[in-house]
Amino acid sequence: MLLRRVYKQHRWLASHVKFLSTQKSSIDIKVDNDGIAILNLQRPPVNSFSMDFLKELSKSLDFVENNKITAMILTSAFPRVFSAGLDINEVYKPDAVRFKEFWTTLQEVWMKLFGARFITAAAINGQSPAGGCLMAMSCEYRVMIKGTFTIGMNETSLGLIAPTWFMELVKNTINVRDAEYAFTTSRMFTPEEALKVRLIDEIAADKDDAIAKCKRFIKKFDEITPSARINTKMKLRGPAIKKLQNTRQEDTEEIYQLVIHPDTQKVAIFQLYSSPVSANPAIITGYDPMEVCIENCAQCKKMLGAWFEGQLCAESCIKYRGKMIPDCENYASISPFLNKL
Numbered sequence: 049m050l051l052r053r054v055y056k057q058h059r060w061l062a063s064h065v066k067f068l069s070t071q072k073s074s075i076d077i078k079v080d081n082d083g084i085a086i087l088n089l090q091r092p093p094v095n096s097f098s099m100d101f102l103k104e105l106s107k108s109l110d111f112v113e114n115n116k117i118t119a120m121i122l123t124s125a126f127p128r129v130f131s132a133g134l135d136i137n138e139v140y141k142p143d144a145v146r147f148k149e150f151w152t153t154l155q156e157v158w159m160k161l162f163g164a165r166f167i168t169a170a171a172i173n174g175q176s177p178a179g180g181c182l183m184a185m186s187c188e189y190r191v192m193i194k195g196t197f198t199i200g201m202n203e204t205s206l207g208l209i210a211p212t213w214f215m216e217l218v219k220n221t222i223n224v225r226d227a228e229y230a231f232t233t234s235r236m237f238t239p240e241e242a243l244k245v246r247l248i249d250e251i252a253a254d255k256d257d258a259i260a261k262c263k264r265f266i267k268k269f270d271e272i273t274p275s276a277r278i279n280t281k282m283k284l285r286g287p288a289i290k291k292l293q294n295t296r297q298e299d300t301e302e303i304y305q306l307v308i309h310p311d312t313q314k315v316a317i318f319q320l321y322s323s324p325v326s327a328n329p330a331i332i333t334g335y336d337p338m339e340v341c342i343e344n345c346a347q348c349k350k351m352l353g354a355w356f357e358g359q360l361c362a363e364s365c366i367k368y369r370g371k372m373i374p375d376c377e378n379y380a381s382i383s384p385f386l387n388k389l
């Protein structure tokens with residue numbers, strides 16, 4: 049009887065979710081026949097977390113919770129990127145009110161994901177720096193697919209400091225020494241290295257295999273009394289959530305002050321238009337024509353939008369070390385970076 053009700057509910061959810069996912073959403077939710085919700089992140093190009101995307105993730109987590117779905121797997125619809133982390137556009141020249149709302153939304157998503165009553169697992173099917181790593185780390189189990197992808201906390205390479213609650217989470221997952229080394233040096237881990245320090249729990253051949261392995265983890269709880277599982281999880285995770293709840297405003301203010309610091313802004317603009325994970329921001333500290341060059345690329349991108357190849361422009365600044373600075377109002381200087389759409 050109970051089984052029949054659960055099955056019926058899953059069938060209803062499956063059709064309901066299909067309806068939701070036709071609304072051009074950035075998250076595709078499918079509830080499979082085992083009653084597991086698969087959340088596919090699909091915000092082009094790289095699943096970076098803008099405020100709207102975070103709000104959608106927050107609603108998706110509510111959907112899983114409110115419909116009493118027992119487990120969720122977080123993954124990406126893209127073949128090479130799980131998530132590029134926070135959207136640098138939210139960090140570059142931020143409006144104070146918007147940035148604070150953005151950060152508050154991130155805190156809220158983290159508390160919902162980390163403190164979810166349902167079982168959570170991440171199938172990490174591509175690059176997963178910074179905020180991407182945060183989302184995966186907030187789940188109870190992580191499976192990463194093998195390949196040339198990396199995962200890690202590269203905040204310091206962007207001139208940023210990860211929030212304390214993220215540092216605590218990593219310190220409680222891998223050992224303190226590895227966490228300190230990884231955070232301070234912006235170390236990115238290959239899947240094999242990540243497994244060695246237990247940043248992830250398993251390696252998979254591909255996305256299907258990663259999802260199958262996440263499901264195998266979820267299945268383990270068939271043998272465990274649900275209330276015992278939930279209460280144990282809450283006892284383990286509750287104090288960290290409470291700590292953030294009590295310090296949300298200070299946390300937001302601290303991050304905002306950090307983000308608006310001129311050094312952070314220099315790196316943010318570089319990050320926006322160059323090849324990020326491997327970038328060395330040291331090359332743009334202090335006055336530098338290259339810095340002006342990259343700033344101008346950003347300006348042209350703002351003015352011309354999709355017509356302008358911002359990354360190509362930044363790469364050209366780097367290649368020619370700022371010797372050819374684009375002028376957005378001079379066609380000849382920007383024509384190499386204009387595309388035909």
Ligand SMILES: CCCC/C=C/CC(=O)SCCNC(=O)CCNC(=O)[C@H](O)C(C)(C)COP(=O)(O)OP(=O)(O)OC[C@H]1O[C@@H](n2cnc3c(N)ncnc32)[C@H](O)[C@@H]1OP(=O)(O)O
Nearest residue numbers: 096132133134135136175178179208209210320324325359
């Ligand atoms: C607020 C401070 C508190 C501290 C917390 C910080 C946490 C963070 O998450 S900060 C963000 C950290 N993220 C990164 O450093 C990753 C940056 N991106 C990459 O390394 C790469 O893009 C990638 C490895 C994820 C993917 O590489 P791939 O070669 O496939 O794609 P790209 O050509 O590099 O990028 C395509 C496209 O996407 C734009 N983009 C990439 N990352 C971001 C991002 N985080 N935010 C916004 N936009 C991003 C990139 O500029 C390209 O755009 P165009 O096609 O328009 O040039």
